Amino acid sequence: MTCMLVTRPEPDAQSSLARLQALDIAAIAAPLMERITLEVSLPPADGFAAVVLTSANAVRTLVDRAVIADYAHLPVLAVGDRTARDAEQAGFARVSSAAGSFGDLVNAIGLTGLKGPLFYPTAKHQSADLGKALAPMGVMVATAKIYDMVAIPALPTPVLAGLADGEIDAVLVYSRRTAEIFAALTQGLDRPQRQGLGMLCLSEAVAQPLLDAHFNRISLADRPDEEAMMALALGFARAQTGS
Structure with missing residues (x-):
């Protein structure tokens, strides 16, 4: 099953988790800002x-x-x-x-x-x-x-491990600043790990810091809202499983 990481702050992170789970997508939350x-x-x-x-x-x-x-x-x-x-x-x-x-x-x-x-x-x-x-x-x-x-000072160790070993397939990113923080906190990932990770972004502007940090498996939402992000996540998950 596809597993995704939600990076938005609370309480929005819990809302996104619930919506992903309703789509039968496994997800964990690691808010990057408070x-x-x-x-x-x-x-x-x-x-x-x-x-x-x-x-x-x-x-x-x-x-x-x-x-x-x-x-x-x-x-x-x-x-x-x-x-x-x-x-x-x-x-x-x-x-x-x-x-x-x-x-x-x-x-x-x-x-x-x-x-x-x-x-x-x-x-x-x-x-x-x-x-x-x-x-x-x-x-x-x-x-x-x-x-x-x-910004949080560091990602939780289990999250970093999941990103490194491929247990986390994709990351949902809702703001440019979140993207900047994520890029800074994941500097320890090597190029293949970065290139294998799906980055699901709210917009092109949000994605730019990730491109600069050599995350190149990037998908953009059709519109800058949660409905479009959920559609993007569902499409990614279906592509992963071939369903």
Whole structure:
């Protein structure tokens, strides 16, 4: 049976594990990052045209800080359906989804005609700069780095062993930073071990650090969402077994 490694942080790792198991795919989790809330000051809601959310972790951090009520009256522009759903469950009343990538979100914001300012609670480490992306449109963005995703210092020994001896057939990678961390933590793998490992990536941008680290058995999801990642995993597993 095919065995896969889920690298995303909790609680999302457990959700992915459950979905893989429902597809009859054996899987283990080794989250490569842990979310840490940053105690930064937040701006008052007065004057903002909308809230922009690019991850479920931003929603979780706002919930942890018990500040949802302060911003719940503002419309929310979410990068994807999952983030939009989490925002609604957290208490935001008017939520729309760009149903795609960061680029789709930028385009969706441009189509709204909003000039801002927009409140953008996000991570300390960002893969893209929303303020810079929207500046040509004349849209003002107030960015608040409210959480950090801290990398683990090392992979568990059983996981490293499974990667080295081929017991783990594939790795699910959801973010560019996760890919960078994985590449750094697996420097002990030789070239044949890297080339034999299936790397199932959310997007081309996510895959690039793995290509740079000589992982070349890379597959990309059709869309940047969990449904597409599960379809990718199922296709990989069927190809492995010939079914």
